[in-house]
Amino acid sequence: MMVFVYGGSGSGKSAFAEKRISELNNGNSLYYLATMHVFDNEDLERIKRHKKLRLGKGFITLEKSKNVGDILDELNKEKSDILLECMSNLVANEMFDEEIYKENDAGSNNDNIIGDDKIKLIFKKIKKDIxxxxxxxxxxxxxxxxxxxxxxxxxxxxxxxxxxxxxxxxYITMISDEVWEVVAGIPIRVK
Amino acid sequence: MIFVIGGYSQGKLDYIKKRFMSEKINIIDAAELIIDAKSEYFEISSAQIVIINNINIAIADIIKNGKSPEDAIKKMIKDYPDAVIISDEVGNGIVPVDKNERLIREKIGRVQCLLANEAEEVIRVICGIGQRIK
Structure with a gap:
């Protein structure tokens, strides 16, 4: 089963995603795959809040800011349940060089311009990882x-x-079984 | 309490006005109210249907004044349990570069979750069309 959860800032999408994977979990190892690259205290606060949300729910936290497909090599051969959070960070990490990204806060400096061919390659690579x-x-x-x-x-x-x-x-909604949008903490199923 | 959420200029207020067409309504602009009052408390005269519009702007002002938006909103819900509260969706954009803007934007989202949780009914409005999601 593949599920996509989508929402804006502060919409409650994380809480819903955790609830959904816990419902689906049938005894498999349950992994939380965190993609955020930590830059500052604000990020640490965010992580603290998320860790508190997950506390006692049986998640094993894995951190991977790039190349998420490689994570499977680190896990056991048996099938597991994975919650990946979140794609917006992963795409930013794959796209922008982390050091330049850090210096420019939002990665909006012109030095970061990358060619269309490279973007196509990154797109292919992320699809493969997914x-x-x-x-x-x-x-x-x-x-x-x-x-x-x-x-x-x-x-x-x-x-x-x-x-x-x-x-x-x-691409993810296309290959997902369920797609949910979370609005003000309320999940709306759109696929 | 009815909570209405949707993007800017999507027809949220018109949707509610139409729904309560045959009743006496009192529309409060929370944005003006909070700026005038310089306070986290809402002074609202009673009417049959109280509609509190632009609550997102009030939430931002409360945060800027260093007060707790959760406390203010909880008090408002207690004082006006039958109100219609309308908020712009503001969380669906690129993360703001400015730290305060970023924190306020996320906080508005969290307070919207609180409003939706407390509401008996939640309506999301897109292009003038209301969809009941709770």
Whole structure:
């Protein structure tokens, strides 16, 4: 079973994703695959809040900010349940060099412009990693962000990021069994 | 309490006005109210249907004033248990570069979760169309 959970900032998507994978879990090892690259105290606070949410729910935390498909080599051969959080961080990490990304806070500096060919390669690579996770797990829940509705146009690197994340989200919904949008803590099933 | 959520200019207020067409309504702009009052408390005169609009702006102002938006909103729900509370969805964009903006945006999301949790009914409005999600 593959489930996609989508929502905006502070929408309660994490809490729902944890609830959903716990419901699906039937005794398999339950992994929380964290993709956020830690930069500062604000990130640490966020992690603290998320860890508190997961406390006592039986999650084993794995941290991988890139190349998530490789995580399966570290796990046992038996099938497991994986909650990946979140795709928006993973795509940013794959797309922007971490050091430059750090210096420029949101990765919006023009130095970060990467060619269309490279973006295509990153798209292919992330798709491959997602498929690997799907095939290597019994239940996979992926969380992603709605970053698309503020109506602003940003510089090229951010626009490239928006397009790539949009494409990845669409790819995931295509291969998912369930798709949920979370609004003000309320899950709405859209597939 | 009825909680209404949706993007900017999606017709949330019109949707509610139409629904309560035949009743006496009192529309409060929470944005103006909080700026005038410089307080986290809401002074609202009673009417048959109290509609509190733009609560997201009030939540941001309360945070900027260093007060707890959760406390203010809980008090508001207690004082006006039958109100219709309307909020813009503000969390569906690129993460703001400014730290305060980022924190306020996330907090508005969390307070919206609180409002939805307390509400008997939650309606999401897109392009003028309301969908009851609770």
């Amino acid at each position: 498929l690997k996770l799907k095939e290597g797990s019994e239940n996979l829940v992926i969380v992603s962000n709605n970053i698309f509705e503020d109506g602003y146009t940003y510089d090229k690197s951010v626009e490239d990021y928006k397009r790539l994340l949009g494409d990845i989200n669409r």
